[in-house]
Amino acid sequence: MKFNIALLAGDGIGPEVIDQAVKVSDAVAKKFGHEITWKPALTGAAAIDAVGEPYPDSTHEVCAAADAVLFGAIGHPKYDNDPSAPVRPEQGLLKMRKKLGLFANVRPTFTFPSLLDKSPLKKERIEGTDLVFLRELTGGIYFGEKGRRDGGETAFDNCVYTRAEVQRLAKKGFELAMTRSKKLCCVDKANVLETSRLWRETVQAMEKDYPEVEVSYEFVDAVAMRLVQWPNSYDVLITENLFGDILTDEASVISGSMGLMPSASMGSDIALFEPIHGSYPQATGLNIANPMATVLSAAMMFETAFNLPEEGKAIRDAVNKALAEGVVTEDLADGGKSFGTKEVGDWLAANI
Amino acid sequence: MKFNIALLAGDGIGPEVIDQAVKVSDAVAKKFGHEITWKPALTGAAAIDAVGEPYPDSTHEVCAAADAVLFGAIGHPKYDNDPSAPVRPEQGLLKMRKKLGLFANVRPTFTFPSLLDKSPLKKERIEGTDLVFLRELTGGIYFGEKGRRDGGETAFDNCVYTRAEVQRLAKKGFELAMTRSKKLCCVDKANVLETSRLWRETVQAMEKDYPEVEVSYEFVDAVAMRLVQWPNSYDVLITENLFGDILTDEASVISGSMGLMPSASMGSDIALFEPIHGSYPQATGLNIANPMATVLSAAMMFETAFNLPEEGKAIRDAVNKALAEGVVTEDLADGGKSFGTKEVGDWLAANI
Ligand SMILES: CC(C)[C@H](C(=O)O)[C@@H](O)C(=O)O
Numbered sequence: 105m106k107f108n109i110a111l112l113a114g115d116g117i118g119p120e121v122i123d124q125a126v127k128v129s130d131a132v133a134k135k136f137g138h139e140i141t142w143k144p145a146l147t148g149a150a151a152i153d154a155v156g157e158p159y160p161d162s163t164h165e166v167c168a169a170a171d172a173v174l175f176g177a178i179g180h181p182k183y184d185n186d187p188s189a190p191v192r193p194e195q196g197l198l199k200m201r202k203k204l205g206l207f208a209n210v211r212p213t214f215t216f217p218s219l220l221d222k223s224p225l226k227k228e229r230i231e232g233t234d235l236v237f238l239r240e241l242t243g244g245i246y247f248g249e250k251g252r253r254d255g256g257e258t259a260f261d262n263c264v265y266t267r268a269e270v271q272r273l274a275k276k277g278f279e280l281a282m283t284r285s286k287k288l289c290c291v292d293k294a295n296v297l298e299t300s301r302l303w304r305e306t307v308q309a310m311e312k313d314y315p316e317v318e319v320s321y322e323f324v325d326a327v328a329m330r331l332v333q334w335p336n337s338y339d340v341l342i343t344e345n346l347f348g349d350i351l352t353d354e355a356s357v358i359s360g361s362m363g364l365m366p367s368a369s370m371g372s373d374i375a376l377f378e379p380i381h382g383s384y385p386q387a388t389g390l391n392i393a394n395p396m397a398t399v400l401s402a403a404m405m406f407e408t409a410f411n412l413p414e415e416g417k418a419i420r421d422a423v424n425k426a427l428a429e430g431v432v433t434e435d436l437a438d439g440g441k442s443f444g445t446k447e448v449g450d451w452l453a454a455n456i
Numbered sequence: 457m458k459f460n461i462a463l464l465a466g467d468g469i470g471p472e473v474i475d476q477a478v479k480v481s482d483a484v485a486k487k488f489g490h491e492i493t494w495k496p497a498l499t500g501a502a503a504i505d506a507v508g509e510p511y512p513d514s515t516h517e518v519c520a521a522a523d524a525v526l527f528g529a530i531g532h533p534k535y536d537n538d539p540s541a542p543v544r545p546e547q548g549l550l551k552m553r554k555k556l557g558l559f560a561n562v563r564p565t566f567t568f569p570s571l572l573d574k575s576p577l578k579k580e581r582i583e584g585t586d587l588v589f590l591r592e593l594t595g596g597i598y599f600g601e602k603g604r605r606d607g608g609e610t611a612f613d614n615c616v617y618t619r620a621e622v623q624r625l626a627k628k629g630f631e632l633a634m635t636r637s638k639k640l641c642c643v644d645k646a647n648v649l650e651t652s653r654l655w656r657e658t659v660q661a662m663e664k665d666y667p668e669v670e671v672s673y674e675f676v677d678a679v680a681m682r683l684v685q686w687p688n689s690y691d692v693l694i695t696e697n698l699f700g701d702i703l704t705d706e707a708s709v710i711s712g713s714m715g716l717m718p719s720a721s722m723g724s725d726i727a728l729f730e731p732i733h734g735s736y737p738q739a740t741g742l743n744i745a746n747p748m749a750t751v752l753s754a755a756m757m758f759e760t761a762f763n764l765p766e767e768g769k770a771i772r773d774a775v776n777k778a779l780a781e782g783v784v785t786e787d788l789a790d791g792g793k794s795f796g797t798k799e800v801g802d803w804l805a806a807n808i
């Protein structure tokens with residue numbers, strides 16, 4: 105098969121980890137007889153520096169025309185201290201999500217047996233954890249009307265959801281649950297918020313279409329607790345944008361394998377794949393960043409965007425082998441022998 | 457001194473734990489020569505059953521006329537499955553907060569050395585944790601306009617904050633930080649929300665009035681992570697209502713001492729004290745509920761509402777002694793000898 109993949113390396117360690125994912129993807133393509141054409145485009149602080157905005161139209165055109173988007177990381181310290189600066193890398197992220205219609209952010213949290221001791225949680229709490237959040241990504245308070253009144257003395261942010269927005273996200277949740285343990289948790293704050301009540305009633309009405317899926321409803325504050333207490337009691341969780349922002353980040357640290365966690369953002373036409381970690385500006389250019397989360401994001405891309413599970417598995421197997429044999433960057437080396445970003449990428453590509 | 461204290465026992469285990477706090481407070485009053493008049497009033501499901509609403513005017517009058525409010529817990533399973541039921545215990549809670557003007561919820565999370573192994577976190581992560589959240593409690597998305605449009609197909613919740621609301625909460629935060637390690641963290645989502653930008657600029661403008669306080673600004677998603685990774689890196693945190701709801705609950709489970717955590721909700725005129733745990737309906741009447749969180753809430757009442765630190769310390773000392781001597785309910789007994797709710801209360805009162 106032939107694929108055009110938009111390549112948005114972004115800022116900080118983005119370009120370095122993206123390079124390894126490209127290398128590994130090319131090795132997979134070669135092995136399985138596919139042809140990938142990479143289409144690099146600017147985003148983040150790099151795009152602000154070059155053309156004055158973080159998600160320029162030229163980049164959007166590349167993404168919209170591609171079969172998938174592979175994304176590194178964005179964010180630069182020079183934009184950190186003034187959240188109200190007129191142009192910020194994050195705005196590019198939000199614009200990209202909206203314009204590409206990426207309404208479902210898929211955030212798995214799973215454990216690697218060899219890394220359990222990296223978790224801040226006790227081993228017996230974290231063992232066997234394998235959950236996936238589906239976070240709504242193009243609605244809610246992120247995109248509602250916002251502004252000031254009373255000469256700036258009053259600020260407001262409006263949170264809005266339509267039934268159709270909830271349905272399309274929930275549908276993905278039910279479908280994902282059917283391929284897993286058939287357990288779905290709808291996370292809301294229906295005891296306080298009207299949007300949450302819409303979420304809950306919409307999901308409740310969909311239950312009859314998926315009679316095998318066991319659905320539970322939990323308040324966001326209760327989930328924030330149970331994620332730390334018994335993360336392995338969850339399987340698929342669906343939630344709105346802001347709750348998802350908070351809870352997926354909370355979930356990412358419990359596994360102790362944050363540097364390895366991939367993610368996908370899916371729409372009706374196109375999907376984007378990226379590591380969950382940030383741009384770690386301090387590590388830029390040092391060849392120390394862990395490329396595995398980005399490499400595993402490429403695995404998700406083969407599996408979900410191209411429907412090629414064998415290709416994805418080849419990547420996952422290589423990563424597991426690298427972990428088993430200690431071919432890891434310093435964050436996972438426990439003071440022992442470690443490898444550079446590039447060397448880990450080379451090893452993975454050679455072991456496809 | 458003479459005090460009138462409104463006593464809102466509420467639902468489930470509320471009445472049982474409240475009884476112990478009354479007993480212990482009376483022992484303190486006796487020892488230090490104070491006189492307490494308890495003013496019981498209905499709230500929660502108990503009030504709905506009796507008079508059809510969860511925070512009746514009669515209860516409000518009792519609270520408004522009191523020197524402080526001691527609160528048990530509310531919530532009953534018969535209201536659990538329908539978050540849109542017209543009358544729910546939680547609505548009483550929100551009405552009470554608003555009508556009493558309880559704008560600052562004070563939620564400490566601290567550790568008891570003898571209970572560290574109860575934490576889901578590894579010992580070295582949790583040791584020494586002693587942080588306090590100040591959660592804004594009468595504004596934000598909880599109280600903004602909410603409703604439906606388009607024949608019910610679209611739902612909205614408006615989040616609104618005024619500068620004055622942020623200022624009065626932040627002022628309490630700065631003042632609290634001055635009595636502690638002089639570190640204050642403002643938690644927001646200023647990279648996305650206009651209300652968060654108002655929070656941040658308001659707190660930034662107050663920094664000059666507290667030159668000794670070192671202020672940091674963190675995004676809510678980052679705090680959700682670091683609370684699990686390095687809870688002991690925080691001291692005083694201030695945040696808006698919804699973020700506070702999620703993060704204070706998350707923080708409460710990391711200590712492993714959730715059954716012991718007290719809280720206060722403060723306004724300009726009156727303050728309310730309550731354990732952070734819920735009404736645990738399954739334990740109702742079994743004399744097994746841990747009364748220590750409520751007893752420690754009474755300690756906070758003496759300290760902060762009545763400005764009587766010695767009296768508060770007498771209670772804390774008794775609780776520490778009970779923990780050291782194993783006079784605990786079954787949740788803390790590790791399968792060993794345990795005591796009933798009432799017996800723990802009696803022991804604490806006798807040891808004042
Ligand atoms: C950078 C920020 C706008 C973004 C978000 O809140 O969605 C980030 O936290 C994320 O989760 O991707």
Ligand SMILES: CC(C)[C@H](C(=O)O)[C@@H](O)C(=O)O
Nearest residue numbers: 295296325546547549550701
């Ligand atoms: C019951 C609910 C309305 C309430 C809240 O969200 O404030 C509770 O979770 C709390 O934190 O006291």
